[in-house]
Amino acid sequence: MGGNVALCGHCDLEIGPGSAIREEIGGREAVFCCPGCRSVYALLVSEGLDGFYARRRGWTPGPPSVPPLDPESFAAAAREAGADGEMDLTISGIRCASCVWVIERHLGKKRGIRYARVNYTTHRGKIRWDPTQTDAGTIAGWIAELGYAPSPGDTTGMEETLARQKADLLLRLGTAAFLSLQIMMVTAGLYAGYFQGIEQQTRTLFHLVALGLAAPVLFYSGYPFLRNTVAGIRNRAPGMDTLVFLGSFSAYAYSVAMIFSGGEVYFDTTAMIITLILLGRYLEVTAKGRAAETIARLFRLVPAQARRV
Structure with missing residues (x-):
């Protein structure tokens, strides 16, 4: 790391000292390129998922492009699985196996989630939840807050x-x-x-x-x-x-x-x-x-x- 250039603590993007956001999180000072990276970093640390940074390989610096979410489209993609709700998602922005790990662990800690699996090869995920405790749109928001871009049912983003x-x-x-x-x-x-x-x-x-x-x-x-x-x-x-x-x-x-x-x-x-x-x-x-x-x-x-x- 050069004297005048810092790396974002989350996405590894090079940032100048004038635009860097510095904050102490989890007992150590970190530098971020934007409030979004700061929020995701704080979320991972608070959830005990900061092992993501040591596990990731082949990471391309910079944030992925994340389109706005439409909760209604996720609700339409949900289906009944007995007494539970279930849906299939395509998740763009997955860059390595560590991304799969952090998505599954993050969802696994949320209330109402019964099952969350993501396939690294196809970038598709299957989520099952208790409809009395959460819903499809909220689950998609949980994935998006990590910096990934979920979309219901189709594979357009991945293609x-x-x-x-x-x-x-x-x-x-x-x-x-x-x-x-x-x-x-x-x-x-x-x-x-x-x-x-x-x-x-x-x-x-x-x-x-x-x-x-x-x-x-x-x-x-x-x-x-x-x-x-x-x-x-x-x-x-x-x-x-x-x-x-x-x-x-x-x-x-x-x-x-x-x-x-x-x-x-x-x-x-x-x-x-x-x-x-x-x-x-x-x-x-x-x-x-x-x-x-x-x-x-x-x-x-x-x-x-x-x-x-």
Whole structure:
């Protein structure tokens, strides 16, 4: 954390000292970017759910977009489950498994809640409650006060989020894959030179070309890993992205040093680590999108009313 820049205690957004909101909560001073983050942070601390901050991984700094709630739409989505009320929700703004944990624990502490489960893969939740003690609109408000955006019955919000993630990953993956192929061709020439001999000037040229090709792979295609690594180190909670970036960057930095000392370079390793991990994440987001689309189709088949005969 720099001397003139602070991080919001809840959403990790960088804020200047002039706009920071400082408040002592739970016996320690915290800094916030807005009253909303301050309220959510105070709520988590008061409910004993501040373990969320140590558990979360891959968090993107900044608050999610939260649309206004329509209590009547949630009431319409509720159904009877014996003597209880029940509804299915789509919850936008879920970024990691810790988000699921805090939503379930928060609802579990509320009066009248009998059952609350959220699926991390589909971002869908099923809530069951005692109608004499609470209602669907109030439950949606409890979720929204944590900074998430519940919507009744449909998966539109999640589909839009996954579509944006997929488009971004596709661009980064395509860039990484194209440049990695070029690096592998240059590396093949270096391998051939290792066995058959190669002039020092040609070898240095190949090294510099590989250096230039690997830089965009690491710092553009691999930027999400870099961003999450910095955030994880700042919060003393490094995750899997930290391992990915440090492994790639170590190979890159070592190779740069070897250009000047005459050793072997491993720019191909840097590029392929980033490319393969991005490929895995792209396939994961694609699978989530298909699951969300299938669930949306199934829910559209459910009739709003049924007559029992």
